[in-house]
Amino acid sequence: MSQQEATVAGARPMRIHAGFEIVYDCPVAVPMLLTLSVHPSRRDDLETRDWLRTAPLVPVRQYLDGYGNICSRIQAPAGRLTLSSDFIVRDDGRIDDYAPEAVQHPVEDLPDEVILFLLGSRYCETDRLSAAAWALFGSTPPGWARVQAITDYVHHHIAFSHADARPDKTAYDAWTEGRGVCRDYAHLAVALCRCMNIPARYCTGYLGDIGVPVAGIMDFSAWFEVYLGGAWRTFDARNNMPRMARVLIARGRDAVDVAIANTFGPAELVGFTVTSVEAPPPG
Template sequence: MRIQTGFEITYDCPAPVPMMLTLSVHPSRRGDLETPDWVRTDPPLDVRQYLDGFGNICSRVLAPAGRLTLSADFVIRDSGLVDDHAPDAPQIPVQDLPDDVLIFLLGSRYCETDRLSDMAWTLFQDTPTGWGRVQAIVDYVHNHIRFDYQHARPTKTAYEAHAEAVGVCRDYAHLAIAFCRCMNIPARYCTGYLGDIGVPTIGVMDFSAWFEVYLGDRWYAFDARNNRPRIGRVLIARGRDAVDVAIANTFGQANLAGFKVIAYDLPEAA
């Protein structure tokens, strides 16, 4: 499968402002790119890239005063297969987890395990361990939160998402991640492209949030908002929560003036 993918984001900046961007395809998917995913700027700017502590590609720019448009437009190949399904994947005891996985058991800015631990154990202690427990968490979060863009805000935490029972894909992911961590299941936040491939069109395209859990000897993708296997996830970044994978951190005033994301399947090349 070939997926046409990209974005166009416009800011109005009253004064020059440094920006840190997380908009490039994750290193694990770069071998699938048919065309480059370069971050373009209008006006042209120097773009310097580096790998952050989670292995994501970040870009640094100094935006001038005035209007700045960031964009990319590329084609990436995908297997066309739905998310992996492994109902027998076991939960690994904490003492046997790899060292680099342990950080994804800890509370973080948007995933307050300390505030949700008692609730998590009350809700999920009687569920089967491993895959079955994660699926029970996903089912609960999917049914508990009502999706509504009008209730999105950048400060909403997992605890608040549960209390308000409404939010967007990042809120579903944060709550599911927090519950998994409370139950000693490593979970990490993912952001990327997820077009309406193989499912009915569900609205205006945006970057998507899902999460991964460590079961057996590997990570598996779960999606509490959609709660169904999906085709064509294109990963941009992973981290503890949305703090680590924000598409843009601006160190000064930058007013969002335009936002467009695309991801749709193309015919196979002749």
């Protein structure tokens, strides 16, 4: 039995209890753009709705952005604002697919819609990393093996450190500093894949410690997807192992496209909790 067949055979359907509570202090009324809803690809798995709740109550208007993510627009009033959600989502229990036969497509054969994910972006500076990428991975077999080599490299090159997280850190910064958090692992891996002509996109969502030892304080997680063998494949440089129970929120070029909150005025983040745990059977 192959690893992929074993993955499917060993899948254990489950229910995941997920949600968040995020608290801001706003000295004045401020518009906010939020990316906090479960991705449309998982909407049919929702057992209870993932309504975005606000306290105090304010109108919420939603739309789909250019990447197919659900975005919410609100006008936060002056004072304290609490954003929250609490829901149950069904999951098939499969771990990330393993497809070592997945080939790397020549650039000229790539579908038009994936070309965007070959280009440099705000946090993924392909121009600054191209020479290093080709020196490190130019001799690796193209396709799945090359992406895995990049994932292995990033996993070992960056030491996980909350203290070294900052909102302006780029892939190049993460590479030179060698410390960061999950978004830095994802940014560096995405940038290196693009340098090697492999389309790569940044993902954010819930990834609880289901099926693995408890790893620490829960947060939203970042991973990445690459286009190989005619499909998008999941990789995770932070964990560097197949995981179960990913609940996607959004995809984009990098963290710019999937920021959980853009505030168009002063707003201080004063509270932040995320939940993603296995829920008991219904009843």
